[in-house]
Amino acid sequence: MKIVVIIPTYNERENIGPLIDAIEEEFAKIPHDCHILVVDDNSPDKTAQVVKEKMVQTSGVHLITGSKEGLGAAYIRGMKFATDKLKADAVMEMDADFSHKPSDVPRLIKELDEGYDFVIGSRHIKGGSIPADWPLLRKLNTKVANLVARYLAGLYQVKDCTAGFRAISTKLLRKIDLDNIRTKGYSFQIGILHEAISAGAKIKEVPVDFIDRKKGETKLGFNVKERVLFIWDSVLIRFEKSETFLKFATVGTIGVVVNLGSLFILAEKIGVIKEVASPIAIEFSIISNFLFNNFWTFSERKVKSLFLIKLIKFNIVSLLSLIVTYSTFLILTRVFGVYYLLAQSVGIVLAMLWNYFINSIWTWKIIKEG
Numbered sequence: 001m002k003i004v005v006i007i008p009t010y011n012e013r014e015n016i017g018p019l020i021d022a023i024e025e026e027f028a029k030i031p032h033d034c035h036i037l038v039v040d041d042n043s044p045d046k047t048a049q050v051v052k053e054k055m056v057q058t059s060g061v062h063l064i065t066g067s068k069e070g071l072g073a074a075y076i077r078g079m080k081f082a083t084d085k086l087k088a089d090a091v092m093e094m095d096a097d098f099s100h101k102p103s104d105v106p107r108l109i110k111e112l113d114e115g116y117d118f119v120i121g122s123r124h125i126k127g128g129s130i131p132a133d134w135p136l137l138r139k140l141n142t143k144v145a146n147l148v149a150r151y152l153a154g155l156y157q158v159k160d161c162t163a164g165f166r167a168i169s170t171k172l173l174r175k176i177d178l179d180n181i182r183t184k185g186y187s188f189q190i191g192i193l194h195e196a197i198s199a200g201a202k203i204k205e206v207p208v209d210f211i212d213r214k215k216g217e218t219k220l221g222f223n224v225k226e227r228v229l230f231i232w233d234s235v236l237i238r239f240e241k242s243e244t245f246l247k248f249a250t251v252g253t254i255g256v257v258v259n260l261g262s263l264f265i266l267a268e269k270i271g272v273i274k275e276v277a278s279p280i281a282i283e284f285s286i287i288s289n290f291l292f293n294n295f296w297t298f299s300e301r302k303v304k305s306l307f308l309i310k311l312i313k314f315n316i317v318s319l320l321s322l323i324v325t326y327s328t329f330l331i332l333t334r335v336f337g338v339y340y341l342l343a344q345s346v347g348i349v350l351a352m353l354w355n356y357f358i359n360s361i362w363t364w365k366i367i368k369e370g
Contacts, residue, residue: 008074072188097213121165127207187233321351
């Protein structure tokens with residue numbers, strides 16, 4: 001098996017030489033044809049020059065360069081080169097700053113030998129870790145980003161969705177259209193993971209210790225724009241190709257008709273005061289939505305819960321949705337004077353997103369096989 005370790009770089013002159021040497025030492029322990037591919041974004045500190053010097057010493061080191069377009073774009077260039085030019089059977093993603101220990105490389109490759117398609121060096125499973133002396137903000141940043149990826153992007157079966165230390169078979173990569181992965185920055189990690197899961201990849205997480213860099217400057221920081229884009233990308237990843245969500249949205253649309261229709265009839269035809277008619281209309285739509293979701297949206301899922309238990313769970317989730325919808329209705333109508341049907345519609349949209357996420361991972365939670 002031919003394996004190519006892909007290392008994106010930007011201003012990593014101090015680290016790249018020692019890292020190549022350390023990885024080469026680990027290659028000696030692996031019974032495969034192993035190579036290193038550095039993808040440098042035209043680093044002004046002449047990182048590429050160090051790599052070229054290493055290329056003279058060994059035929060197993062390769063270099064491609066390009067403009068700085070983000071981490072994801074660099075990995076896509078590297079994966080295409082490794083697959084098409086180097087004819088790799090597997091690739092690895094690895095940071096250039098020693099945050100991933102070279103000694104863990106054989107452990108990830110071993111899982112490829114065991115038949116897994118996508119192996120993740122995980123910080124968030126038993127045995128894995130992040131530095132204990134990290135500031136609270138950085139710890140929260142890491143945990144929140146991972147939670148967003150797991151539950152907002154729908155990757156909840158994986159514990160460390162944002163990990164950048166991975167081994168991936170090229171057989172799996174050929175099933176993925178890399179050009180169609182729209183997330184070219186740090187969101188690329190969750191984008192390609194979503195594509196792998198959609199392609200039926202056999203995934204394994206291996207515990208690793210994430211290490212702080214000792215040399216050079218970190219490329220990560222608490223950038224508000226990046227965080228907003230990450231959340232937005234997570235939403236797009238979840239919904240872009242989600243047949244289940246499209247069905248759920250269709251049911252939600254039916255629920256809107258039931259909700260608004262009931263509200264109009266109760267308020268305008270029967271004469272029920274609007275503040276009372278609103279929650280009654282919401283309850284009608286809850287019952288309608290549950291029946292459609294149970295017998296259509298999630299009908300193919302293997303779920304342990306009995307019909308009655310699912311109904312109870314759905315109502316618990318919907319109760320909080322009712323609070324969201326009704327609170328929105330009261331605030332918009334009484335505080336801002338918004339037309340009551342429009343106010344109800346805004347509340348419905350906010351509640352629908354909550355409904356989908358929680359019901360998907362709780363009410364109709366898939367039974368794990370094996």
